[in-house]
Amino acid sequence: MNVQPLRPTAPGTDPRPDTTSPMASPGAPAAPWAGRLREIDAEGALVVEPTQGAPMACDWLHGPTAVPQPGDEVLVMPVAGRRPVVLGRVGPCLPAEARPQPHVVLEAAETLTLKCGESSIDMRADGKVMVRGDDVLLRARGTQRIRAGTVSIN
Numbered sequence: 001m002n003v004q005p006l007r008p009t010a011p012g013t014d015p016r017p018d019t020t021s022p023m024a025s026p027g028a029p030a031a032p033w034a035g036r037l038r039e040i041d042a043e044g045a046l047v048v049e050p051t052q053g054a055p056m057a058c059d060w061l062h063g064p065t066a067v068p069q070p071g072d073e074v075l076v077m078p079v080a081g082r083r084p085v086v087l088g089r090v091g092p093c094l095p096a097e098a099r100p101q102p103h104v105v106l107e108a109a110e111t112l113t114l115k116c117g118e119s120s121i122d123m124r125a126d127g128k129v130m131v132r133g134d135d136v137l138l139r140a141r142g143t144q145r146i147r148a149g150t151v152s153i154n
Helices: none
Strands: 033-040 046-050 056-060 073-077 085-089 111-116 119-124 129-132
Touching: 046 073
Parallel strands: 056 085
Antiparallel strands: 033 046, 033 073, 046 056, 073 085, 111 119, 119 129
16 A cells, blocks of 8 residues: 655645535545535536536435425535535424425326325326215315316216
């Protein structure tokens, strides 16, 4: 094993190469760095703005954590031979219920099904919605309206 001794330097300086910056010199060991998520582009790349340098497209490390939102501080890991990977959001750990989303969209091309045990709701692309269950209860505080071209009961 060939180990090079460190050269003496001025007090308070570090003789090792700067690997904390995303702009570290080529061939330097890759170290994670923090940046701010600017946007998620149309191809799904996370565009991250480092504290120094130009924004760069990054991949996302899929896992059980929520996808960061624009404006979040994120931790990025450089990867040799490909674009950097966002490891996750940096900040305090908040339980999911502490971060409710103001609007959630679930989208499917043909059919979206919500299922729990023997009950289900199917929504189809042609506009048909089917609610199935042993007991189906509809409640309204105010008026409950049924509007349709035809209403068939039993």
